[in-house]
Amino acid sequence: YAVLEPVYVGGVTVQSATLHNQDEVARKGVRPGDTVIVRRAGDVIPEVVGPVLAKRKKGLKAWKMPTTCRFCGSAIVRQEGEAVAYCTGALICPSQRRERLFHFAGRGSMDIEGLGYQTIEELIQKGWVQDPGDFYSLTADQFTQLEGFALEKDKRTGRMIPGKRTRNLLRAIEASKDRPVARLLTGLGVRNVGWTTARILSRHFPSIDALQGASAEDIASIHGIGEVVGMSVVDFFGQKGNRAVLDKLRKAGVHMADEGVTPVGEGPLRDKTFVLTGTLPTLSREEATALIEQAGGKVTSSVSKKTDYVLAGESPGSKYDKAVELGTTIIGEDELRALLA
Template identity: 40%
Template sequence: EVGEDVTANVRTMASIPPLLKGRGWPSLLEVRGEVYMTDADFIALNAQQEADGAKLFANPRNAAAGSLRQLNPAVTAARPLRFVAHGWGESSAPFARTQSEALGRITGWGFQANEPARVVAVRGADPGELRAFFEELEQKRSGLGFSIDGVVLKVDRLDWQGRLGFVSRSPRWAVAWKFPPERAVTVVEEILCQVGRTGRITPVARLWPIGVGGVLVRRATLHNADEIARKDIRVGDTVLIQRAGDVIPQVVAVLKEKRPADSIPYRFPRQCPACGSRLAREEGEVDAVCTGGLICPAQVVERLKHFVSRDAFDIEGLGAKHIEAFHAKGLIRTPVDIFTLEVRDGRNAPPLREWEGWGETSARNLFDAIRKARMIPLDRFIYALGIHQVGQATARLLARHYLAWDHFRQSLAAAQDEQAEAHAELLAINGIGAGMVHDLLEFMAEPHNQEVLDALTRLRGDEPPLVMVTDFERPPAVSPIAGKTVVFTGSLETVSRSEAKAQAEALGANVAGAVSRKTDFVVAGPGAGSKERRARELGLTVLTEAEWLQLIAGRG
């Protein structure tokens, strides 16, 4: 997956080894971690910025992010950045049995692992030793020399991690235990309602500016109408705020003894603040949603911002402010307009190079970036569409299963029939639930969406399509099951079914929940029933657990 390429900048960091030390590393190893800046280095950097008459950074996190994304690697090299490893991603072969052993080996290969860290034994349901480590680290927090907001607890055994698995992008085998956030008192000057790209309404309090944890806070989330009513938050109230996770400001409580005498309860709007459409709220849901759909300008703009965002099309030079400006001038209304912007430049308005803040070079750079973005991998394209419940992890699951855009679209068209095999195949993808399937099919069946997809991906006479969606590329095959579709049924004796699925996926296989003609292997243990019968009816390869273990060991 290609995102923002910071390779040249990372190579300037002393904490990234140019060559691995020691021995025994896999031929393919993806080390994951975080780039950070110590408090002392941050203070020194801001002092230098001030001496140079340059803009000061708000906090070490912003300074590290901005320094890493510099266009000139020499600028990054002059910044005091450090890298700390906390895990790994792709690897061509297992290299440890536990999380702690793996980090120890990564350290031996030349990386710095996150510290302080400790293996803590938990006996039964007593979290006493965990709490003791948490409290110890909370006390040492201010003296670490860098900012942290809590502790991440991870199951140490990797086979247990595999059994627990993931929920979307979040592992079930890891949980963040946050420190109590810093708090401050300020006044609510106004309550605004923002419309998200999916139409969800989020109320926000505009506050009298107050410093919290080294950051000047001007706004705080109010979450939803129920939360406002529960806390009885009103305009003019004096409130206690905190930065949740030391990042997102929120209102903790209202100091009602300081409430103005003429205060009135806040009434949540019934119409969308952006388009005036009715707000709907389904039974059992806490969020109000704009029913305006594609006519709502707030949703259109937010969907376009998502479409060009870093993890989607990643069009350099077409940020949120530019999307808003182009939309306001009527030049970009749908994703299609992005890719026709250059050919329409100067037709009904002055050419872009003549706009305030633009010039010949910046306009040319933008058009070049748009042309470069015309080719996009399948998983990023699916994610760019902004389908409800389809984040990066789900988009990658879908791309990994269907491989090509045409196959994906045709399969979802066929899956509109709930009795069709394509519908069963979609539901059978490991990690795809019924609610997600409903949202996918609703999006793909909507006529306006189909028009946009056709305009983006279909041939235009002798001209190529506006967007070329490239096939999903699996990691290089390192096992006999890479790229194969596997179904497990019945009881397994040497490992649990969850562990077997995790192992198969780690070796590059697609794990499905139902048998179809596209299934390559069915692993049947004792008690296998209809799935095994169905597999034999279709003439598929049915393996015992022992045969499966031989196959993945390369002896099948």
């Protein structure tokens, strides 16, 4: 939005007005320092209509989206097709801190029971927690200084010790170190990476290191994942601040790699790329995809020279024609099963 010198419009004083994003700023031709026309309709937030060019002072420069975050210094990026730019410093940005920490500890992520909104708020205010890595160095002594974390008397020794709530919370924090990579990945708050996406990613990259080492193209080529996610992941790991927090988590003993998982890319179909078209006799599309991926293969959505096999069922679509045109090997369900055997 735009910050304005206070002006009296239709009975109220207006100090800010809607100016959604970079596109709108460009479309309306508004520059910082301009005199602008503001419109207010009903109770909605006033809107900047456009500049009064006659009143434009000399030397006003066009507005440019800042390239670094004013809160944390991380890169500000705007992805193609997205209207809004965002700060990539997910793990360190103070403007996102409270929600991020809450999200990290939440049920769908690291599931640290007893670490609720209010406790997190207090931990931030005391200056003890700035990023999720700090959760793991909190002590019983610190917790007992928080609201609602009383000391209690040890029945055997008669001494005052941290209460049950503190002990349970410390245990919950400890337990969260062993979550699968997909949970950690969800908790990191990488843009466009929720639980479903995190799970797919962790099947292909069973460790944080493997994911960090992947290129946007590698990630985007996974079935069910797109370029937007690829870029978001690369942007996230590209920030030094985020990497520093990951190091902190690693040093604290947080589980960073799933063991016993065959990453996609190993197995009989290693490095083979498949495209599915038509209805298979017994397998659903999801089942066929899962079988191929479990065997190390990759499923993509369109036929190209890089496609090794087109798995075709009944009434195939244009992908079939494309495969014929390119001379790609076309197989059916039986042949797929033979390849898997």
